[in-house]
Amino acid sequence: MIEVRSLIKTFGLKPVLRGVDLRLEAGEFVALLGPNGAGKTTLLRILASLARPSLGEVNIAGHRLPAEAAQVRRLLGVVSHQPLLYGDLTAEENLWFYARLYDLPAAQRRINEILEMVGLDRRRRDRVREYSRGMQQRLTIGRAVLHDPKILLFDEPHTGLDQEASAMLDGVLRQVAGQGRTVLMTSHDLLRAADLASRIDILSGGVIARSLRRGQPEWEDLPTLYRAVAMAEGTRG
Amino acid sequence: MAEAAHAGPRSRGGFLRAVAAVIWKDLAAELRSRELLGAMLVFALLVLLIFNFALELDARTRSTVTAGVLWVTFVFAGTLGLNRSMAVEKDRGCLDGLLLAPVDRSAIYFGKVGANLAFLWIVVAVVLPVYSLLYNTNLFVPGLLGVILLGTIGYIGVGTLLSAMAVQARTRDVLLPILLFPVALPVLIPAVKASTGLLQGLPLADIDTWIRLLVAYDVIFLVVAWWVFDYVVEE
Numbered sequence: 001m002i003e004v005r006s007l008i009k010t011f012g013l014k015p016v017l018r019g020v021d022l023r024l025e026a027g028e029f030v031a032l033l034g035p036n037g038a039g040k041t042t043l044l045r046i047l048a049s050l051a052r053p054s055l056g057e058v059n060i061a062g063h064r065l066p067a068e069a070a071q072v073r074r075l076l077g078v079v080s081h082q083p084l085l086y087g088d089l090t091a092e093e094n095l096w097f098y099a100r101l102y103d104l105p106a107a108q109r110r111i112n113e114i115l116e117m118v119g120l121d122r123r124r125r126d127r128v129r130e131y132s133r134g135m136q137q138r139l140t141i142g143r144a145v146l147h148d149p150k151i152l153l154f155d156e157p158h159t160g161l162d163q164e165a166s167a168m169l170d171g172v173l174r175q176v177a178g179q180g181r182t183v184l185m186t187s188h189d190l191l192r193a194a195d196l197a198s199r200i201d202i203l204s205g206g207v208i209a210r211s212l213r214r215g216q217p218e219w220e221d222l223p224t225l226y227r228a229v230a231m232a233e234g235t236r237g
Numbered sequence: 238m239a240e241a242a243h244a245g246p247r248s249r250g251g252f253l254r255a256v257a258a259v260i261w262k263d264l265a266a267e268l269r270s271r272e273l274l275g276a277m278l279v280f281a282l283l284v285l286l287i288f289n290f291a292l293e294l295d296a297r298t299r300s301t302v303t304a305g306v307l308w309v310t311f312v313f314a315g316t317l318g319l320n321r322s323m324a325v326e327k328d329r330g331c332l333d334g335l336l337l338a339p340v341d342r343s344a345i346y347f348g349k350v351g352a353n354l355a356f357l358w359i360v361v362a363v364v365l366p367v368y369s370l371l372y373n374t375n376l377f378v379p380g381l382l383g384v385i386l387l388g389t390i391g392y393i394g395v396g397t398l399l400s401a402m403a404v405q406a407r408t409r410d411v412l413l414p415i416l417l418f419p420v421a422l423p424v425l426i427p428a429v430k431a432s433t434g435l436l437q438g439l440p441l442a443d444i445d446t447w448i449r450l451l452v453a454y455d456v457i458f459l460v461v462a463w464w465v466f467d468y469v470v471e472e
Contacts, residue, residue, distance in 0.1 A: 049337075050336055050471070052471060070339055073337055073338065073339040076337065078333070080330055080333060081330070082329055083329055084331055084333055084337075085334075086266050086329070086331060088265075088266040088270045089262065089265060089269070097261070098334070098338070100254055100255070100258035100261075101340055102338060103251050103254060103255075143334070
């Protein structure tokens with residue numbers, strides 16, 4: 001579903017990604033871990049067609065990026081650090097706006113489904129700026145799945161949430177991921193990533209330094225493995 | 238749900254729907270907050286008042302400076318609106334939300350142009366009668382509204398493109414006027430000249446060249462922006 005080969009991205013002379021190879025099969029939930037500045041967000045932005053790769057191949061559901069970005073965008077749902085929602089519009093108006101952009105048929109029915117799914121049905125006519133951070137993040141996920149995308153890209157979706165809101169968000173994430181979608185999620189929270197994902201990739205030094213499947217022995221002691229990989233890179237760099 | 242994912246390829250109707258959606262979104266958000274339009278109107282009225290006190294004009298001189306005062310007011314208020322309009326998209330990451338949509342990105346550009354024009358035309362609709370009262374000048378001259386229409390289209394057309402560029406920078410508030418004013422001169426000069434000619438009662442044949450220039454620059458700016466907007470907003 002997602003195939004990345006020898007991906008390099010530089011900002012000016014500074015290389016951020018130095019040859020990333022990544023492959024996600026359909027229906028897989030992969031968590032991408034890595035220290036600050038490892039290039040997780042950059043990688044996700046390239047996959048989302050928001051940034052151009054400097055070198056390398058990116059293929060999503062048979063479409064090459066950036067050449068076929070328009071076809072890819074219809075297949076993607078993206079959640080980033082920021083809500084991507086308009087504070088002065090209500091939840092319903094925000095979804096209605098995106099439904100128009102995605103040219104969704106039966107938009108009102110789909111908006112009702114989404115608001116019910118993220119538990120905001122009763123607050124649908126409230127302005128988004130009046131929502132708590134947790135409610136905004138749930139609506140953000142609702143916006144991301146509004147057009148029923150096959151692939152979800154989550155960039156640290158738990159950022160700024162308290163324990164309760166994070167737990168609620170986990171429920172929504174499991175629900176949207178459990179519908180056969182392919183999910184790539186970046187995170188700093190090792191335990192949460194291990195709980196949600198079926199595979200963990202560690203991005204360090206601009207490459208995928210380690211890939212680990214659920215069930216492998218190191219999975220049980222992820223923090224130790226993560227520290228070892230990140231420290232090895234720190235020593236090299 | 239599946240029907241949503243497999244909606245047919247986007248058509249010209251889809252492009253126009255996306256343009257209309259962006260315009261609706263900006264107008265609806267502004268209707269609630271009244272941040273942008275309020276600031277533009279207050280600023281425009283202050284500029285008019287300052288000119289009113291600064292320039293004590295006799296009737297003859299007034300006819301030569303009216304167009305200049307009006308266009309300075311429109312340009313300053315318009316720049317304020319352009320800055321704010323794109324900053325709203327950037328601050329909450331909404332620009333990414335727009336760019337992720339499977340629409341031709343020029344639809345986003347034309348949507349923003351449409352909304353920015355609507356705001357500026359509201360300012361124009363308030364400024365013209367207020368100016369008429371303050372300066373005791375009749376601005377209801379045939380053709381003047383047409384020139385204002387053409388001038389504002391060109392100014393907002395290039396301004397929306399440059400504000401999409403400037404919004405990426407930390408110094409965006411300062412950067413936009415520095416970028417915009419020199420680039421917009423080819424629109425502003427014919428707009429002021431044609432407006433002055435109309436207010437002085439010159440025959441249409443005398444200002445025909447300025448109007449043609451205005452139309453030509455409008456077309457050039459809009460076509461160039463349509464071509465390059467995709468590259469401007471991409472990292």
